[in-house]
Amino acid sequence: MAAKRKGSSPDRLIRPLVRKLHGYVPGEQPNVRGLIKLNTNENPAPPSPKVIRAIRSAADERLRLYPDPAAQPLRETLAKFHGCRPENIIVGNGSDELLALATRAFVEPRQTGTIPLRQAAKQTIQYFTPSYSLYPILASIHGARCNEVKLPAGFELPDNDALRKGNWNFSAALTYITTPNAPSGRGYTTRDLTRLCEAQNGVTILDEAYVDFADEHSLRLAKRFPHVIVSRTFSKAYSLCFQRVGYFIGHPALIGALDRIRDSYNVNGLGQAAALATLSDTTYYRKQFKRIVRLREKTSAALEALGFDVLPSQANFIFARPTGLTAAEWFRQLRQRNIVTRWFDAPKVRNRLRITIGTETEMNRFLDITRSIFRQ
Ligand SMILES: Cc1ncc(COP(=O)(O)O)c(C=O)c1O
The missing domain is CATH 3.40.640.10 (Type I PLP-dependent aspartate aminotransferase-like (Major domain))
Structure with a gap:
């Protein structure tokens, strides 16, 4: 361990720009058994x-x-x-x-x-x-x-x-x-x-x-x-x-x-x-894309049936604004039930959740739990 020099914090060795920098905050990668992970737009299917x-x-x-x-x-x-x-x-x-x-x-x-x-x-x-x-x-x-x-x-x-x-x-x-x-x-x-x-x-x-x-x-x-x-x-x-x-x-x-x-x-x-x-093996992947797109449309329709505003998506996630509860509360209650989505605490987006399309089973569970949260 180096001897301490009075008044010489190692911070001074760091460029001021880097000292002030806020690094990128990636979506959580929790290691929890049984967790349904719909927060970082990963593909739920394994590679070919x-x-x-x-x-x-x-x-x-x-x-x-x-x-x-x-x-x-x-x-x-x-x-x-x-x-x-x-x-x-x-x-x-x-x-x-x-x-x-x-x-x-x-x-x-x-x-x-x-x-x-x-x-x-x-x-x-x-x-x-x-x-x-x-x-x-x-x-x-x-x-x-x-x-x-x-x-x-x-x-x-x-x-x-x-x-x-x-x-x-x-x-x-x-x-x-x-x-x-x-x-x-x-x-x-x-x-x-x-x-x-x-x-x-x-x-x-x-x-x-x-x-x-x-x-x-x-x-x-x-x-x-x-x-x-x-x-x-x-x-x-x-x-x-x-x-x-x-x-x-x-x-x-x-x-x-x-x-x-x-x-x-x-x-x-x-x-x-x-x-x-x-x-x-692009044939394998093209099948996955179709499956995800189909599930994306099905999940969007199910949320719309609950009165939520879901933006038309061309990606493997949807961005949905709930009614009846805030997006932050929806996020919190899903998290309590082992479903992790992404909520951005920033202007214009904090009223929505970004939900990655997972497997059919995961999306069914996500929808069931969402329905029960909003029924309460
Ligand atoms: C819009 C966008 N571009 C690029 C990336 C980074 O992808 P990669 O894994 O290739 O670094 C992401 C990852 O979340 C993304 O959302």
């Missing part, structure tokens, strides 16, 4: 048996070796899957890693003092609220300017005229758009996103973490516009949160920039093996 076999057979004496630094076979397979080239793809330790790398590659840290608007835009990270709550944290970590733009009451994507009238900055260095949106579940059409992307000057990331549950995706925008990147993940739809594999698709110049600043072995070997095996 091919994936489990691939991980098992990769867990041998090769564990002592570094994995493929460029995730080359995975990038080649993804390129075939999406009809692009491996140079259009970078793989990350979850898409979260890539979202963070984008701040470092595309955004100047904030300078103090008065600076011209154009320069301020180069230091700006922009996103809608509510959307993925990691974005403001990434902006603070990087010391960037933040431009938060409120979505309308129904969480629809505003058109360009409405954005122009508000505080949207079409020249922000980096814009994140969650599509389908989280936590609302609202899908944004490719037509509307095209109009927005056409008007954008900075790098625009379409974060499609939940897109496999939606009617359409916007990959073609990443192929058409050099400033647009589409972000995807194996976590949600492909039941692979544990392995941490996500990827970006975009212009080779932007992808190359991210590649230069990533850690050499950023994607672990078992994750690469699991993702490759996933792509060899």
